[in-house]
Amino acid sequence: MKIEVVTLFPEMIAGALGFGIVGRALDRGLLNVGTEDPRAHTSDVHRTVDDRPYGGGPGMVLKPEPLLAAIRAAHARLPAGSPRIYLSAQGEPLGQAQARELAGLPGFLLVAGRYEGLDERVVELGIDRELSIGDYVLSGGELPALVVIDTVARLLPGALGDERSNVEESFVAGLLDWPHYTRPELFEGLAVPPVLLSGNHADIRRWRLQQAIARTWERRPDLLPRGTKATPFGSPQSKAPQATFDDRTRGALAPEVSRLLSEFLAARAPGTEDRG
Ligand code: 4GX
Numbered sequence: 001m002k003i004e005v006v007t008l009f010p011e012m013i014a015g016a017l018g019f020g021i022v023g024r025a026l027d028r029g030l031l032n033v034g035t036e037d038p039r040a041h042t043s044d045v046h047r048t049v050d051d052r053p054y055g056g057g058p059g060m061v062l063k064p065e066p067l068l069a070a071i072r073a074a075h076a077r078l079p080a081g082s083p084r085i086y087l088s089a090q091g092e093p094l095g096q097a098q099a100r101e102l103a104g105l106p107g108f109l110l111v112a113g114r115y116e117g118l119d120e121r122v123v124e125l126g127i128d129r130e131l132s133i134g135d136y137v138l139s140g141g142e143l144p145a146l147v148v149i150d151t152v153a154r155l156l157p158g159a160l161g162d163e164r165s166n167v168e169e170s171f172v173a174g175l176l177d178w179p180h181y182t183r184p185e186l187f188e189g190l191a192v193p194p195v196l197l198s199g200n201h202a203d204i205r206r207w208r209l210q211q212a213i214a215r216t217w218e219r220r221p222d223l224l225p226r227g228t229k230a231t232p233f234g235s236p237q238s239k240a241p242q243a244t245f246d247d248r249t250r251g252a253l254a255p256e257v258s259r260l261l262s263e264f265l266a267a268r269a270p271g272t273e274d275r276g
Contacts, residue, residue, distance in 0.1 A: 001156055002082075002107035003033045004074035005145050006067070008049060008114050010035035012142045022150055025159045033149060034077060038062070041069035050115050059116035067118055071111060071126040079106040083128040086111045086118070087141035087148070091130035094148065098131065102148070103155035110148060112141030173257055176220055178211040209257060213264045224261070225253065230268035 005013050013035050017026060025031040039047050050060040075084060085108055102108055133144040153159055181192040195207045216223050
């Protein structure tokens with residue numbers, strides 16, 4: 001996988017990639033990251049990369065000529081067909097599905113903007129796709145570019161080594177992660193849940209999935225399948241047994257997760273709360 005980053009701060013990219021899983025993916029040659037600085041494509045004595053916005057207003061805009069030249073130089077080092085991606089808050093939200101899609105490509109280019117943004121004609125001429133890492137305002141696209149590189153790198157075959165496999169990873173199952181514990185068994189008066197010491201791997205797996213389901217329901221219900229509701233099976237208000245969540249989206253979950261989610265929702269059904 002080859003990634004190019006167009007940035008006015010190439011040290012920010014190089015300096016952040018040498019560690020952990022991404023650092024090892026680079027060492028193993030699974031990943032190669034290059035940078036291109038638009039300032040190298042200026043010809044004036046001040047090496048000017050920005051200018052005042054037409055129409056007035058505060059802030060500066062990235063000049064089109066050096067930026068498009070940098071995009072073209074970096075794109076020429078990538079496999080044919082590599083998409084040119086601009087990181088901006090106006091982009092398509094980056095999720096695990098987008099990361100998987102990018103991880104399946106031979107290469108892609110990331111454009112990290114600074115100032116108020118880039119000249120819209122560069123977007124028209126030199127950008128194929130726009131991605132956002134979330135609904136907040138950053139001072140540049142370098143951190144978003146690093147986020148994209150990190151999440152893609154760990155999906156490359158061989159990147160995780162002996163560590164926890166991506167198959168078991170949070171979000172791959174479409175759920176939040178379960179809680180983790182290590183030694184000591186009792187820490188500042190808090191015990192490790194006994195099931196994790198039981199040696200019963202079926203029980204442990206069930207407990208972990210139940211924890212993941214409960215946490216997702218509490219913290220991120222938007223991640224659960226559309227139509228997820230706490231409704232008991234075959235509740236009397238309906239002749240047909242009531243689906244606990246939208247059957248069309250049930251397939252998004254593994255069968256084991258689907259069954260445990262149904263159990264969780266049945267136990268949470270209105271009127272069945274434990275009132276102690
Ligand atoms: N997810 N930024 C882009 C430059 C910029 C400024 C104004 C367009 C208009 C961001 C995000 C993000 C900060 C990257 C501003 N571009 N990128 N940069 N959130 O906030 O991806």
